[in-house]
Amino acid sequence: xxxxxxxxxxxxxxxxxxxxxxxxxxxxxxxxxxxxxxxxxxxxxxxxxxxxxxxxxxxxxxxxxxxxxxxxxxxxxxxxxxxxxxxxxxxxxxxxxxxxxxxxxxxxxxxxxxxxxxxxxxxxxxxxxxxxxxxxx
Amino acid sequence: xxxxxxxxxxxxxxxxxxxxxxxxxxxxxxxxxxxxxxxxxxxxxxxxxxxxxxxxxxxxxxxxxxxxxxxxxxxxxxxxxxxxxxxxxxxxxxxxxxxxxxxxxxxxxxxxxxxxxxxxxxxxxxxxxxxxxxxxxxxxxxxxxxxxxxxxxxxxxxxxxxxxxxxxxxxxxxxxxxxxxxxxxxxxxxxxxxxxxxxxxxxxxxxxxxxxxxxxxxxxxxxxxxxxxxxxxxxxxxxxxxxxxxxxxxxxxxxxxxxxxxxxxxxxxxxxxxxxxxxxxxxxxxxxxxxxxxxxxxxxxxxxxxxxxxxxxxxxxxxxxxxxxxxxxxxxxxxxxxxxxxxxxxxxxxxxxxxxxxxxx
Numbered sequence: 001x002x003x004x005x006x007x008x009x010x011x012x013x014x015x016x017x018x019x020x021x022x023x024x025x026x027x028x029x030x031x032x033x034x035x036x037x038x039x040x041x042x043x044x045x046x047x048x049x050x051x052x053x054x055x056x057x058x059x060x061x062x063x064x065x066x067x068x069x070x071x072x073x074x075x076x077x078x079x080x081x082x083x084x085x086x087x088x089x090x091x092x093x094x095x096x097x098x099x100x101x102x103x104x105x106x107x108x109x110x111x112x113x114x115x116x117x118x119x120x121x122x123x124x125x126x127x128x129x130x131x132x133x134x135x136x137x
Numbered sequence: 138x139x140x141x142x143x144x145x146x147x148x149x150x151x152x153x154x155x156x157x158x159x160x161x162x163x164x165x166x167x168x169x170x171x172x173x174x175x176x177x178x179x180x181x182x183x184x185x186x187x188x189x190x191x192x193x194x195x196x197x198x199x200x201x202x203x204x205x206x207x208x209x210x211x212x213x214x215x216x217x218x219x220x221x222x223x224x225x226x227x228x229x230x231x232x233x234x235x236x237x238x239x240x241x242x243x244x245x246x247x248x249x250x251x252x253x254x255x256x257x258x259x260x261x262x263x264x265x266x267x268x269x270x271x272x273x274x275x276x277x278x279x280x281x282x283x284x285x286x287x288x289x290x291x292x293x294x295x296x297x298x299x300x301x302x303x304x305x306x307x308x309x310x311x312x313x314x315x316x317x318x319x320x321x322x323x324x325x326x327x328x329x330x331x332x333x334x335x336x337x338x339x340x341x342x343x344x345x346x347x348x349x350x351x352x353x354x355x356x357x358x359x360x361x362x363x364x365x366x367x368x369x370x371x372x373x374x375x376x377x378x379x380x381x382x383x384x385x386x387x388x389x390x391x392x393x394x395x396x397x398x399x400x401x402x403x404x405x406x407x408x409x410x411x412x413x414x415x416x417x418x419x420x421x422x423x424x425x426x427x428x429x430x431x432x433x434x435x436x437x438x439x440x441x442x443x444x445x446x447x448x449x450x451x452x453x454x455x456x457x458x459x460x461x462x463x464x465x466x467x468x469x470x471x472x473x474x475x476x477x478x479x480x481x482x483x484x485x486x487x488x489x490x491x492x493x494x495x496x497x498x
Contacts, residue, residue, distance in 0.1 A: 008457070014464045016436045016467075016468070023444065023456070025460075028447075028448065030443070032436065034436075
């Protein structure tokens with residue numbers, strides 16, 4: 001089983017009204033995903049496996065399993081490529097065919113990447129050694 | 138003009154020893170030139186900051202941007218102490234305190250193991266913040282060589298980190314207030330923050346900040362603080378505010394392509410350092426005469442305020458708590474788009490209308 005988690009060493013995120021806002025703190029890029037993408041990110045924050053996420057999509061949305069699986073795999077690849085998530089464990093991704101019981105309309109999840117701030121951050125890069133103020137003793 | 142470029146250089150220096158030697162040098166300068174010592178006190182984010190400047194020119198130039206926050210000596214220990222000396226005027230130096238590179242060239246930061254001492258180094262200035270003792274020791278090669286940025290936002294990086302350590306969250310935003318209602322003006326550079334804050338200032342609003350605000354929660358309220366009464370305007374922008382033109386300080390260096398305006402130099406304006414935050418507006422310049430407002434979704438709001446605000450504290454580990462705080466503030470307060478039209482005379486009325494419609498009594 002493969003478990004997906006936010007890459008907390010680099011990423012801060014929040015899901016608001018179903019839309020995920022994701023910040024990469026190391027390079028200034030930020031991202032948004034609405035609809036199914038927001039649903040998937042919420043599942044990632046709960047550290048679900050890719051199989052469980054696919055089950056959740058099929059239970060909620062009106063979508064054929066092959067399309068949901070392909071879309072999920074594509075999104076996971078994009079999130080991994082930009083180091084927004086980490087994947088633990090191994091095994092085949094999204095095997096089997098979960099029952100299709102969902103009724104909400106489905107649109108393929110899309111990771112919108114914004115990079116306007118990256119140029120600024122390149123001039124003012126993070127300083128990894130700095131954390132909260134040390135104790136006074 | 139943005140913040141000076143800073144690169145996280147290799148930790149080649151003993152930053153803790155740097156702090157000690159710089160503080161000793163400041164003491165030496167004060168002992169040698171007691172007549173050049175100027176001590177003043179400021180209430181920055183409701184915290185008492187005591188500044189000791191050694192050098193006549195330094196004393197008259199460096200604190201203009203925070204002069205509206207000056208207070209008489211309060212009967213309490215300062216929350217932050219700053220000691221800074223002018224190397225040329227006093228003839229005192231310390232290890233590492235020498236001009237480096239061209240004026241305006243990229244600076245450097247360094248941090249001691251454990252993160253207690255942080256060095257901020259620019260071409261003509263150098264300072265170390267002791268985050269435990271809440272103290273800054275700083276040097277400038279000569280007051281006449283202070284950059285426009287250093288005049289408009291003295292100790293900006295140091296104060297950002299100190300305020301973070303005090304539990305405050307820095308935001309990249311302008312800030313105005315009227316009748317006890319603070320309006321945050323957030324968004325990236327060029328979105329209309331300065332235009333809105335200066336236009337409203339000219340119509341009687343209190344001016345708290347142009348580009349940088351810190352916030353903290355007090356019970357159920359969100360309190361915002363501004364530190365600097367400065368604004369940086371490009372020439373085209375400046376011409377739209379004729380009243381500001383005479384006092385504008387133009388850049389010396391090639392990269393200083395904007396003019397610095399100090400609102401404290403203006404007559405009949407209201408300056409403040411603190412207000413309750415009641416509304417977050419996101420200005421954006423539009424190509425039509427009139428200004429309008431309409432609600433912004435919370436996701437839009439977080440996307441608008443978080444990226445550039447996180448750049449204020451370019452330390453990865455601090456970003457998580459900063460993002461969480463910003464998310465909470467965005468969720469709690471009304472959020473609106475503010476289309477900034479060409480006719481600036483209409484803009485304050487649009488802001489007033491937005492406040493009247495959106496902010497609950």
